[in-house]
Amino acid sequence: MFFITTALQESIIAIFSPTASSQPDFAQLAEDIRRWGRELGFQAIGITEARIPEQDQQSFQNWLDQGLHGDLDYMERNKDLRFSPGLLHEGTIRVISARMDYLPAETETVKVLSDSEKAYVSRYALGRDYHKLIRKRLTQLGKQIEQAVGEHGYRAFVDSAPVMERPLAQQAGLGWTGKHSLIINRQAGSFFFLGELFTNLPLPIDEPYDKNHCGRCSSCLDICPTGAIVEPYKVDARKCISYLTIENSGPIPEELRSKIGNRVFGCDDCQLACPWNRFAKHTQENDFRPRHSLDNVELADLFLWTEEEFLNKTAGSAIRRAGFECWLRNLAVALGNAPTTDKIVNALKTQADSPSELIREHVLWALQQHQANP
Ligand code: SF4
Ligand code: SF4
Known part of the structure; x- marks a missing residue:
């Protein structure tokens, strides 16, 4: 109504x-x-x-x-x-x-990003x-x-x-x-x-924003884990973690895997480093609040989700876009970058014989980082 x-x-x-x-x-x-x-x-x-x-x-x-x-x-x-x-x-x-x-509001952004046993999901997708x-x-x-x-x-x-x-x-x-x-x-x-x-209404138009307040700052270029901002205002999607973990449906290039850290769906580093985000406002929308503790969850726990759980828990979420196979691929990379613990190695081993070549290859790479055999 x-x-x-x-x-x-x-x-x-x-x-x-x-x-x-x-x-x-x-x-x-x-x-x-x-x-x-x-x-x-x-x-x-x-x-x-x-x-x-x-x-x-x-x-x-x-x-x-x-x-x-x-x-x-x-x-x-x-x-x-x-x-x-x-x-x-x-x-x-x-x-x-x-x-x-x-x-x-009230999300542990920096703490989770720096805890390599936890999963970092881009703030927009929580x-x-x-x-x-x-x-x-x-x-x-x-x-x-x-x-x-x-x-x-x-x-x-x-x-x-x-x-x-x-x-x-x-x-x-x-x-x-x-x-x-x-x-x-x-x-x-x-x-x-x-x-x-x-x-199609002839509304009066607003003044374009023609000032640029970046000045001599280069924090976003300096912080980008993969060097994806190849020059000011130019992002190489092939290196950008957002692209690699969301849009890309194939393997993640091996030379970039260690740089991805624990970012399993998107990346916010360039925004987190931006001084203007001191003025960022918290959302008023309940729908944008984190679901299923995605703002503070261990990688190994997410890796053990079944496909059914993935589909249930990501219903109505942007994470669905990646699909279960790429979700596991991303998690495998992050688990490969995590500290070597029994929990992490055992979690990885559960997918060592996955019918998906994509998952198997990333799991094998991750296990090699822990020098553990599948
Ligand atoms: S989203 Fe991450 S990887 Fe992409 S440009 Fe920003 S900092 Fe770099
Ligand atoms: S961090 Fe923000 S202010 Fe600094 S150059 Fe990048 S976009 Fe501009």
């Missing part, structure tokens, strides 16, 4: 009052959209034109030309849609870019998958706009289509692109999701 707030009723009256012109007051509507966005749980809303600046198109093309996208073949496809968002949804002339903070939640809220926002101005064309996107969300967010004034290639906001750091609502 849809709920009309008093504020919304006032806006509708204001927009359609007999004294108003036949055109909606788009400046007022933009303000209302910001307020509705906040009421729906977004921390910031910005509005921009449905186009990607030439400079961002060029950087993206250079990144592809250098092969830094690894096996992310889909990045090479649909470039016309990426560069002209209006083509993705007919009639789109504006993109409403929305920010939702995800950092859960709770429920964000895609559905954000898409639903953006769609609610679209409906709310519809209640105010009547039928209009809109569509919500969350990391699901060829949408260049970061350049759009920067154009919409939500922050600047850091040297680690993520968007940073001065008041909120970078631990947030972005989502977009495409619309």
Whole structure:
């Protein structure tokens, strides 16, 4: 059921009052959209034109030309849609870019990362998958706009289509692109999701965020365990632990395994090192709170999950994306990097004869790190 707030009723009256012109007051509507966005749980809303600046198109093309996208073949496809968002949804002339903070409160981030018997899961993946939640809220926002101005064309996107969300967010004034290639906001750091609502309404656009506050800082480049930030603003996906543990479905290159440490799903090091994340805000969403103690759990315990347990415990979680086989692959690497204990070696041995070649090979590598025979 849809709920009309008093504020919304006032806006509708204001927009359609007999004294108003036949055109909606788009400046007022933009303000209302910001307020509705906040009421729906977004921390910031910005509005921009449905186009990607030439400079961002060029950087993206250079990144592809250098092969830094690894096996992310889909990045090479649909470039016309990426560069002209209006083509993705007919009639789109504006993109409403929305920010939702995800950092859960009371999680032992640094302590777990430095405890090599524990599993480190990227902070964004500790709770429920964000895609559905954000898409639903953006769609609610679209409906709310519809209640105010009547039928209009809109569509919500969350990391699901060829949408260049970061350049759009920067154009919409939500922050600047850091040297680690993520968007940073001065008041909120970078631990947030972005989502977009495409619309055909001629809303006034926000000032792009054209300052860059990275200055001479290079903490993200210095801390990156695998040297994946090959130069400022350029991440080599083939070396990035996020890519290797989530997107990559094949073996993890042997020369990078020891550098992965205990990171079993994604990596936050470049964000954790960023001084602007002193200002990161904790999430307001219960759905983003850690589930199944994933913020503080031993690697060996996770490795002993059956496939059924994996499917049950990761239902509705981004971790499902990796699949059970890659989950065990990642855990095997982390267990290979863990201290040699009976618990760890015995856990590894349970998968030494796995029917999966991928798992067997990573388990063998891990056991070799402990100089133990399968
Ligand atoms: S996510 Fe990790 S591996 Fe990837 S660039 Fe950041 S620090 Fe490096
Ligand atoms: S760590 Fe420093 S260089 Fe990297 S994104 Fe943050 S401010 Fe910029």
